[in-house]
Amino acid sequence: MQAVxxxxxxxxxxxxxxRVIHFKFESNNKRMKFTDDELWEFCRRNDEMRIExxxxxxxxxxxxxxxxTGDRNAEITTQLRVWAKKDGRxxxxxxSTDFKLPDGATVSPDASWVRAERLEQFTAKERERFLPLxxxxxxxxxxxxxxxxxxxxxxxxxxxxxxxxxWLIDPKAKKVxxxxxxxxxxxxxxxxxVSGEDVLENFELDLTEIW
Numbered sequence: 001m002q003a004v005x006x007x008x009x010x011x012x013x014x015x016x017x018x019r020v021i022h023f024k025f026e027s028n029n030k031r032m033k034f035t036d037d038e039l040w041e042f043c044r045r046n047d048e049m050r051i052e053x054x055x056x057x058x059x060x061x062x063x064x065x066x067x068x069t070g071d072r073n074a075e076i077t078t079q080l081r082v083w084a085k086k087d088g089r090x091x092x093x094x095x096s097t098d099f100k101l102p103d104g105a106t107v108s109p110d111a112s113w114v115r116a117e118r119l120e121q122f123t124a125k126e127r128e129r130f131l132p133l134x135x136x137x138x139x140x141x142x143x144x145x146x147x148x149x150x151x152x153x154x155x156x157x158x159x160x161x162x163x164x165x166x167w168l169i170d171p172k173a174k175k176v177x178x179x180x181x182x183x184x185x186x187x188x189x190x191x192x193x194v195s196g197e198d199v200l201e202n203f204e205l206d207l208t209e210i211w
Contacts, residue, residue: 021061033057039106040129043098050095055105062145069143072171075209076139077111083196083203090115090136100130101161107154111139113200134161137199142170155179165199174211 026032034042034053042059043051050062077094084092095110112135122131138158142151148170155166159181166179176194178186188194190211196203 023061024058031057033104034059036100036130050108052098052108053106055101055103066143069141072210073110073141076141076169076205079205079209080111080113080139080200080203083200084113087201087203088116091119093135098130099135100132101134101157103157103161105157105161106130107158109135109138109158110141113137134158134163136164137196138163138166140166140168142168142172144172152177152185155185165197167194167205169207169210171210176207 024031034057039051039053046061052060052062054060073095077092080092084090090113093109093112093114095108097112098106098108099112100106114131114133114135118133118136119127119131135158138155140151140154142148151168151170155168155177156179158166159179162181163179164181168177168179169175170177174190176188176191178188178194192208193204193206196205
């Protein structure tokens with residue numbers, strides 16, 4: 001593992017009016033991509049921000065959400081967590097958890113679930129960092145600052161990297177976009193619940209608490 005010097009980093013100042021920042025790194029006029037250690041340290045130094053990295057190496061910084069989105073996200077993760085504890089076949093993760101996808105991108109879904117047997121391959125130390133896998137289930141909750149197009153693209157990337165089920169929830173439009181690999185996206189209009197199908201068996205998300 002490469003050692004990272006404390007002197008190589010500085011905190012980033014972001015104006016309050018900015019919601020999403022997308023930038024690239026260069027070194028000696030050449031495109032640069034963070035190593036896993038460098039990205040981990042960069043995230044640690046700017047832990048008040050939500051940071052992701054595309055497979056090309058572009059870094060995306062998202063500021064913390066407002067109270068409405070935060071409340072919805074808490075409701076979703078609570079429902080999912082309660083089910084997972086009863087089910088016992090896997091673990092759920094909140095939006096602060098980053099995963100390194102097979103294509104090299106590092107992402108943090110708003111909620112996710114991973115089968116227990118997939119986690120057994122990692123040591124306790126490895127599980128303290130970015131998990132090098134794509135969750136079985138991923139959920140993105142669209143906020144006021146998220147474009148629908150970019151959110152849909154992100155869901156498609158999850159499917160390409162091995163996710164078995166994904167939900168993109170758009171509270172304003174009261175729609176749920178259901179993603180499965182190699183299948184056409186289903187769009188549910190103002191549903192009261194959405195089923196976890198054969199991935200999250202016997203789980204239904206109560207959307208009356210989200211709308």
